[in-house]
Amino acid sequence: MANTAHVHAADAVGETRRDFLQYTTIAMAGVGGVMMVWPLINSLNPAADTLALSTTDVNISGIGEGQRITVVWRGKPVFIAHRTAAEIDAANKVNVSELRDPQPDSARVKKGKEAFLIVEGSCTHFGCIPQGMKTTEPRGEFGGWFCPCHGSVYDTSGRIRKGPAPENLHIPPYAFTSDTTVRIG
């Protein structure tokens, strides 16, 4: 009988030790699994050649006051608007704290070049291209852009004013390399 007792005691100890070993094995296998899966998932992120930063140079001397042009950057449209004094005024008159994505107009343009608004032409809702680049297209009730997909309305500063989009039109990185050229990217 002493023998059995001995076996039982050993069993009890063995059980907990074995549990511990099993848990560590499962945990290690889990960590290993994640380490193996991550490279597979990460391979779906933009590849090096896709990431290689592209830049687009634009001559803006030909854009008359009140005109808007679309240029292509990274395969997607960027809007350049040469705004009229009235349009800039309208953008500045807004009470910023009432906006969905509060930003003063001055934070969305370069100092000294306030007439030029440069934004990505991609609705912050689900990515459609907003209308309003031509005077014949609807610009929405704030005179900026109107997205036909689900009715988002942007003002003359490209800020979201109505409709489902959560954010203002994004501003791409850009700099004026001379008085008449701007480099996007």
Added chain:
Amino acid sequence: MSTEKSVWRKAYEWHEARLPIVTWLDHSLGTKYPVPRNLNYWWNFGSLAMFMLAVMIFSGIVLAMHYTPHATMAFDSVERIMRDVNNGWMIRYMHMNGASFFFIVVYIHILRGMYYGSYKAPREVLWWIGLLIYLAMMATAFLGYVLPWGQMSFWGATVITNFFSAIPGVGDSIVTLLWGGFGVDNPTLNRFFSLHYLLPFVIIGLVFLHIWALHVPGANNPLGIDAAPSDKIPFFPYYVMKDVFGLAVFVVFYFVVVFWFPNSMGEAVNYVTANPLQTPEHIVPEWYYLPFYAILRSIPNKLLGIILMFGSILILFALPWLDTSRVRSGNFRPVFRVFFAIWIVDVLILGYVGMKPAEGIIPTIGMIGTFWYFLHFAVILPVLGWLETPKPLPASISQAVLKPAE
């Protein structure tokens, strides 16, 4: 005749002793699978769905032999299938309209289950697996629709991948991961093709589990009562014959559309090559997504719209508990029948709303329709189970036939 077994019989028994596949099939879909004797034609749609899955896989594999998954070549390769590849037009039209017919069949199959209470105990897991198949089908069809790389392919993909940007914090990184670039582009097309090829085989696996879960309790029936063994007949030959007859009728409808109205359910603008610099005037998804698209658009808040759109399908997973009535079949639930009909009309209205531009009265109708959709599941069904007095149930299937309810 000798008492000796024929050599074929011996060979068969030798093989069955090693891999009893015929026995297994006989128990799955043959003479050893007992089925209630009173199934009506609404029970044909499960086998029709299996047929459509097979059609999609066979036509798809052949299409893939002619198709080029590259942003500059995909559109032209599909046009080549249409014009130059022998019978290519037919194979593509079978695949394109096959998706629509697959959804028609599955929608009827789901509505059948909802009316006859097939989701109730003990068939909850069967119901869940069905919903997973439906979700996988929606994903597969979305991925496939991107492949011809037309305008609606491109902009549909843009809008739908952008759904994920609504997730707070990590949303934008997830969208970039899905795209593999700064927008929907060649890497996106490539991976969508890979996944479009994969998912139908995942669906096969789910169908296998679906059938397995069906065989544990056995099929429900129009009376919704448990069928006694004496009220069951073998699947083969009875229901095999009935399913084959249903298939013959169905195939007529399918091929009338494939041959004479192949573009009736599509969007003309998808015959224009994808242009990342121009959004089509009016973006609409394929008809089978319209009610959900309407729910998404009716909510003037991005994140909430997404949550309600996915929620409208996810809520179906809870249906076995939201419906508190213990009576399965709608035949015995007079009030439920009325609300079920109203709900179907509501979904059809939402479908119409999803098709129209969001102007004028349309968004308001969409909001009311969305409200009713959720009201039906979250309030009406639970309360109805308590308030409604169902009609008396027959004691057995044969009693219902022999002594019709007065």
